[in-house]
Amino acid sequence: MKNSPSAGQLDHKYLWHPFTQMRDWLKTEPIILERGKGSLLWDNTGRKYIDANSSIWTNLHGHNHPKINQAIGKQLDKVSHVSALGFANTPAAKLGEQLIRLAKPRSRFPKTEPHLAKVFYSDDGSTATEVAIKLAYEHARRTGRARTPRFLSLDGAYHGDTIGAVSAGHIDLFHKAYSGMLFKTDRVASPYCYRCPFNKAKPERADARKYRKCNMECVDLVQQKFERRQKIGKNYAAFIVEPGIQGPAGMIAQPKGWLAKVAAIAREHGTQIVADEVMTGLGRASSSYFASHAEKVQPDFLCIAKGLTGGYLPMAATLTTQAVFDAFLGEYEEFKTFYHGHSFTGNPLGAAASLASLSLLESKKTSQQRVRLQKSLKSLSKPLWKLDAVGDIRQSGGVLAVELVADWKTRKPFPLSKQMGIRVCDFMAKQGVLTRPIGNVIVVMPPFCTTQSQVKKIFTALQAAISATT
Numbered sequence: 001m002k003n004s005p006s007a008g009q010l011d012h013k014y015l016w017h018p019f020t021q022m023r024d025w026l027k028t029e030p031i032i033l034e035r036g037k038g039s040l041l042w043d044n045t046g047r048k049y050i051d052a053n054s055s056i057w058t059n060l061h062g063h064n065h066p067k068i069n070q071a072i073g074k075q076l077d078k079v080s081h082v083s084a085l086g087f088a089n090t091p092a093a094k095l096g097e098q099l100i101r102l103a104k105p106r107s108r109f110p111k112t113e114p115h116l117a118k119v120f121y122s123d124d125g126s127t128a129t130e131v132a133i134k135l136a137y138e139h140a141r142r143t144g145r146a147r148t149p150r151f152l153s154l155d156g157a158y159h160g161d162t163i164g165a166v167s168a169g170h171i172d173l174f175h176k177a178y179s180g181m182l183f184k185t186d187r188v189a190s191p192y193c194y195r196c197p198f199n200k201a202k203p204e205r206a207d208a209r210k211y212r213k214c215n216m217e218c219v220d221l222v223q224q225k226f227e228r229r230q231k232i233g234k235n236y237a238a239f240i241v242e243p244g245i246q247g248p249a250g251m252i253a254q255p256k257g258w259l260a261k262v263a264a265i266a267r268e269h270g271t272q273i274v275a276d277e278v279m280t281g282l283g284r285a286s287s288s289y290f291a292s293h294a295e296k297v298q299p300d301f302l303c304i305a306k307g308l309t310g311g312y313l314p315m316a317a318t319l320t321t322q323a324v325f326d327a328f329l330g331e332y333e334e335f336k337t338f339y340h341g342h343s344f345t346g347n348p349l350g351a352a353a354s355l356a357s358l359s360l361l362e363s364k365k366t367s368q369q370r371v372r373l374q375k376s377l378k379s380l381s382k383p384l385w386k387l388d389a390v391g392d393i394r395q396s397g398g399v400l401a402v403e404l405v406a407d408w409k410t411r412k413p414f415p416l417s418k419q420m421g422i423r424v425c426d427f428m429a430k431q432g433v434l435t436r437p438i439g440n441v442i443v444v445m446p447p448f449c450t451t452q453s454q455v456k457k458i459f460t461a462l463q464a465a466i467s468a469t470t
């Protein structure tokens, strides 16, 4: 009798993986992940791994969490999906209330900061930012702020893979090929201290944000962008930014105060702020639930995805103000409706998982876990500075990144063609630690429940991998 093909064989035969050179993929046996518990994953041969990347930055509380499982199970017994076109459902409505509450600043913010009042659901990070971009565009037109609204975003920006999100993105490797399909957006330098365009942070063995000697000249560049636009009698509709740390750009962690300063410039010019907190949100990248709040910035659009369901199901939300909502109100025949939506908008299973995840997030246990994880990442990554191939180690909350370089004294990068990041991560996988690089940057972002000894194992594997590979 013929054996049925293995999952690996079926994968190789039928699947096409995202952001993956499939020629390389087809050369090796894939790791087939089958089971998870907490920060651990097991493959189909029983090998155990630490999920040091939170399954592409999604998982907050660990895999197979009984509370989230139970919430999904309970909802499954009722109904798994109903349409948000024409109908309401209880989990989605309750989640809306919780998200608005969670997004309310806990401390005193400047009075000028907007108040988030409405939630528009979609499916993933790309659609969350796409919704914000479309709403900001149309809001700018309807309020007479711009006839052909223009957006400003950062060098290295990545807001997803739908066309609006790609238009606002500035990673040439991903986006250039599609330039013919995109609308024009402006870009401005991000506060990449380690590779400061003004060379205000000469290499040392510490996070470049700490030893930089500058007056935040990068903020002046943002100011100049706005002034240039003003000079021609125009204005940006919105400034799109990842608060705290720019993830896919290579985990570019912002120096304290930068976001508050650039947000103030945007406000002065009457420009709305879109905060892409797809990665940073829900306690991942700061001690606040949202990284913008750590800088006392409340955006006009707050985009949440990845961790919303605890990393269980695809679900996203774009939060916005009453004023934006009101701009779309009118008599039916005025056709001011926001004509946008997805089949799974407001999915009750996702909403039930999200409610359980938010309740965990706000528990005392999780807040202690978050503090402990942030401390472990900080202290246990220190030995990496001994390695010559480590150029920069930067951390924002529970996100840590190690930038590998050919020469730390000159910051000379490894050529991308050497695939140093990929090789280091492949080595780590053999040591039982899973993560994924961004070029030469190794990401360490495990779930909140990751213990100190697991963090230690992650860095032991990373150190061995860098030593063996570079």
Ligand SMILES: Cc1ncc(COP(=O)(O)O)c(C=O)c1O
Binding pocket: 124, 125, 126, 127, 129, 158, 159, 160, 161, 242, 247, 248, 276, 277, 278, 279, 305, 306
């Ligand atoms: C900051 C940011 N925005 C948007 C996205 C797109 O999210 P998704 O992959 O869920 O579409 C990502 C994904 O990594 C992200 O990191």
